[in-house]
Structures are given as C-alpha cells and as structure tokens.
Amino acid sequence: MVSETDRDGTTWYECDLCGLTFDSREEATEHESRCDAEEPSYIQ
Ligand SMILES: [Zn+2]
Numbered sequence: 001m002v003s004e005t006d007r008d009g010t011t012w013y014e015c016d017l018c019g020l021t022f023d024s025r026e027e028a029t030e031h032e033s034r035c036d037a038e039e040p041s042y043i044q
Contacts, residue, residue, distance in 0.1 A: 017032060
C-alpha cells in the first residue's frame with residue numbers, strides 16, 4: 001500500500017513495496033499497481 005510521509009511541510013506518498021516516493025497519491029497508487037518489487041530477485 002501507499003504510505004503518506006510529511007517532510008519539510010510537503011506530503012509525499014511512498015510505495016511500501018520498493019520505497020519509491022511520489023508527490024501525488026495518484027502517481028504512487030498507479031506505480032504500486034505496476035510495482036514488481038514483490039519479487040525482489042534482482043535485489044542483492
Ligand atoms: Zn514500488
């Protein structure tokens with residue numbers, strides 16, 4: 001799911017799967033629906 005994070009007075013939306021942050025909930029939600037971090041085989 002997407003987490004909201006307040007930083008310097010700005011709200012960021014973070015993908016819980018891979019940690020990427022976005023400045024809009026729409027972008028974060030769209031990213032998360034396509035996020036492939038659930039299979040972290042490429043992460044050493
Ligand atoms: Zn992600």
